[in-house]
Amino acid sequence: MATAVESGVRGAVRKRVADGMLANVKGAFNVLIIDDAAQRILNSAFHMNELMDHNVTLVEKIDRKRQPVKSSNAVYFVAPTDKSVDQIVADWAGEPPYKGAHIYFTTTCTPSAMAKLAAGKVAKDQHIKALAGIRLVCGQSDCVSDA
Numbered sequence: 001m002a003t004a005v006e007s008g009v010r011g012a013v014r015k016r017v018a019d020g021m022l023a024n025v026k027g028a029f030n031v032l033i034i035d036d037a038a039q040r041i042l043n044s045a046f047h048m049n050e051l052m053d054h055n056v057t058l059v060e061k062i063d064r065k066r067q068p069v070k071s072s073n074a075v076y077f078v079a080p081t082d083k084s085v086d087q088i089v090a091d092w093a094g095e096p097p098y099k100g101a102h103i104y105f106t107t108t109c110t111p112s113a114m115a116k117l118a119a120g121k122v123a124k125d126q127h128i129k130a131l132a133g134i135r136l137v138c139g140q141s142d143c144v145s146d147a
Contacts (some may be wrong), residue, residue, distance in 0.1 A: 013045040013136060021077065021104045023055035029057045029072045031098060037047035037079035037106050041136050052122055062087050068097030073129070075102045080109040080133075082116070092127055100129040108133050 022030075032051065034042065039061075042051070049060065059067050062078055074097070078084035083094055101122055109117075117123055117131075 003041065010045050013041060016076075016117060016134055016136060017041070017045060018054055020132070021075065021102075022051075022056065022070060025055070025073055025075050025102050026128055027073045027099065028055050028076050029069075030055050030093050031069050031072050032056045032059045032075045032077060033062050033066070034076075035062045035078040035081070039079040041134075042077070043104060045108050063106055066091075066097075068095075070096065072098055073100050073102055074098035077134070078106065080105040080107060084115065085113045085116045089116060089122060092120060092122035092125075096125075096127055101131075102130040103128060103143045104130070105133045108135065114145045 042059075048059070056075070057072070058069070058119070062076070062084055074091075076084075076088055088101070088103065092101065103117070117128075124130055
């Protein structure tokens with residue numbers, strides 16, 4: 001029987017992130033790259049060790065310098081802001097830093113952000129393995145679906 005935490009908002013967020021994003025990424029060692037919006041969502045539903053149960057071995061902030069991990073997939077979980085999309089495009093401007101890019105936006109992506117992504121080498125060289133919106137928004141006290 002599900003506990004109140006598993007069946008409440010936290011459980012719904014966990015299910016959306018685990019089933020809608022992490023379960024779709026193949027590989028035993030994945031790098032999760034997040035921004036502040038995604039961090040609030042993850043912090044509301046997961047402990048770090050629980051992400052490891054979903055093959056996430058490293059969590060890094062998108063706005064920080066990161067080392068490439070060519071043997072792993074990158075799972076970008078970010079808000080569809082110009083800043084985040086610009087960083088994804090910049091990550092892939094040179095040699096591919098990861099095996100593939102799995103891009104999940106916290107909310108619906110704007111046409112201008114999608115155009116920026118499509119114009120980048122990450123899309124042109126077909127490094128994008130997944131592109132979707134998880135559609136979760138975190139406020140001060142909890143997360144909700146924007147669906």
